[in-house]
Amino acid sequence: MTPFPWTDCLIIAGLILLNGLFAMSELAIVSARPSRLQVAAGKGSKAAHTVLALAADPGKFLSTVQIGITLIGIVAGAYSGASLGGPVGERLEAAGIPAEFAYTAGFALVIIATTYFSLVIGELVPKQLALRAAVPISLVMARPMLLLARVMAPFVWLLDRSSALVLRVLAVRRSGDARLSAEELHMIFADATRSGLIEEGERVMMAGILKLAERPVRELMTPRTELDWIELGASEDDLRDRIAHSPHSLLPVVDESPDTIAGIIKVRDALSALVDGRRADIPALMKKAEVIPDQVDALDALRVLQQAEVAMVMIHDEYGHFEGIVTPTDLLTAIAGSFASDQEEGEGPMLVEREDGSALVAGAMPADALADRFELELPEDREFATVAGFALWVLKRLPSEGECFEDQGWRFEIVDMDGRRIDKLLVSPVDPPASDDLPDHTP
Numbered sequence: 057m058t059p060f061p062w063t064d065c066l067i068i069a070g071l072i073l074l075n076g077l078f079a080m081s082e083l084a085i086v087s088a089r090p091s092r093l094q095v096a097a098g099k100g101s102k103a104a105h106t107v108l109a110l111a112a113d114p115g116k117f118l119s120t121v122q123i124g125i126t127l128i129g130i131v132a133g134a135y136s137g138a139s140l141g142g143p144v145g146e147r148l149e150a151a152g153i154p155a156e157f158a159y160t161a162g163f164a165l166v167i168i169a170t171t172y173f174s175l176v177i178g179e180l181v182p183k184q185l186a187l188r189a190a191v192p193i194s195l196v197m198a199r200p201m202l203l204l205a206r207v208m209a210p211f212v213w214l215l216d217r218s219s220a221l222v223l224r225v226l227a228v229r230r231s232g233d234a235r236l237s238a239e240e241l242h243m244i245f246a247d248a249t250r251s252g253l254i255e256e257g258e259r260v261m262m263a264g265i266l267k268l269a270e271r272p273v274r275e276l277m278t279p280r281t282e283l284d285w286i287e288l289g290a291s292e293d294d295l296r297d298r299i300a301h302s303p304h305s306l307l308p309v310v311d312e313s314p315d316t317i318a319g320i321i322k323v324r325d326a327l328s329a330l331v332d333g334r335r336a337d338i339p340a341l342m343k344k345a346e347v348i349p350d351q352v353d354a355l356d357a358l359r360v361l362q363q364a365e366v367a368m369v370m371i372h373d374e375y376g377h378f379e380g381i382v383t384p385t386d387l388l389t390a391i392a393g394s395f396a397s398d399q400e401e402g403e404g405p406m407l408v409e410r411e412d413g414s415a416l417v418a419g420a421m422p423a424d425a426l427a428d429r430f431e432l433e434l435p436e437d438r439e440f441a442t443v444a445g446f447a448l449w450v451l452k453r454l455p456s457e458g459e460c461f462e463d464q465g466w467r468f469e470i471v472d473m474d475g476r477r478i479d480k481l482l483v484s485p486v487d488p489p490a491s492d493d494l495p496d497h498t499p
Contacts, residue, residue: 060147064139068170071132072178075125080182081201082121084193085110092191106198110205117201119215120208129174136170137163241266264391267424273357274350275422275441276390277371277380281477285310288318292336299323306368308381309342315378320345320366345370350379354390357382390422414484419444419477430483432464444478462486 085107093111096104110117145162149155186193205212249259284302286295288311298307304323311318319342329336346364348357350371360369361384371379406421407429417426421443427434440449447468448454450461454476460469465486472480 060143061139064135068132068136068140069173071128071135072170072174075128075132075174075178076182077197078121078125078128079179080186080193081197082118082125083183083186084190084197085117085201087187088190088194093194096191096195101195103195103198106202107194110198110201116209116212116216117205119212120205121201123208123211123215124204129178132174133167133170136166140166260393261391264393268354268358268387268390271354271390271424272351272441273348273354273371273382274379275424276354276357276386277350277382278386279380280314280378283308283381285314286321286338288312288338290338292330295326295336295338296330299326306366306383308345308368308370309338315376317345317347317370317378319343320368322366347372349374354387358387361387412484414482416471417443417481417483419447419479419481426483430464430466432466443481447478447481 088107088111090108090111093104093108097108141163142159143162144166145159148162148165149158153161245254245259245262248254249256254262284298284304285308286298288309290298302323307321307323309318309321310316318339321338321341322343325341326336329341343366344364345366345368346360347370348360350373357369361367361382367384369382371382373379406418406425408416410416415429419442423434423438423440423442423446426432426443426446434446438449440446447461447470450463450468451459455470455473455478457470457473460467462468467484467486469482469484470478470480471482472478
């Protein structure tokens, strides 16, 4: 019996460790945070500059590393089978396994063991280390990987040209669009929340920020029916009475018709004049009212608010009719959710969960919030902004109290009407038909 080739075992172990070094360096350089690398580069770290350069062109770098990993895997498998298969087969034969099976079993056993250690020592453990210490490992391995990339450049060029030729033969175009969609960003936020990297409240706010550019400002505005305003020609007593009965710090000033907004008055300025004993002259106290169309998105409305003289913007429709206002509070509510301090006396929450799985929903609740809560699909070109608008869009008419409709597995019941306005709806899951109600097909 030939002596066992321990030297060959050490060579194979070295190849597996080298494979692990490649795998660890690859993942560390790709996953290292650019912000930390940029800080290190700013302090004069040449290794950080190298890592940033490699990460800036991941295609060539990853191709280089993959060539090394593939070659090492092939060499390790072939070398282990050729050098260890025979000695292991001899020892299996000596252990009582028939000679016609011993050498085949020995070869298979060596390949299985090599594959196992290659996966554990050469892939899984190094990648776990790379994820736990990406920046330190990337800084240490940056220069060796850069040297390897330069040495393997001709092979990378050959492989790149060969793959391009195959793609041309197959009439497949290379895609250069690496942008993330909004849905992918939402999935990233959800994964980060599940892993504990960000809190649920942070995920909700980031999702709200992403939606701002997609939502027309009419979905966020406070409608004109819920506004307090003052007439341009109102007396000082009328102004005092309006301020006393209004909780708002800004009041639109209308000139004869609500469609004609002359300006905006700050309650603070009016009160200051009254306290000082001066005449509260409404035209003199007015500030300019900025006007935007109702189809402008919320981000554009935010830019107008940032440049406006007062923190209130008038919303008009395409016919020039005054529809409502938007304030920084409306935008903040769209991002972070409603505030209890902003609710008027007697006004309840937008949604109340019930023990039976149903929910009492306010008609003024944003349609997006309804869709998120009940997993509804709303049309992209919708012209409604609230739950009440959604009900009108489905029914195509003004409903009456007690009327119901079903949509996407949910039952909507109109439980309260405030004049011609839908005030409250009861949303409950559609119950599956009972077994007694199913048709009997028994012959």
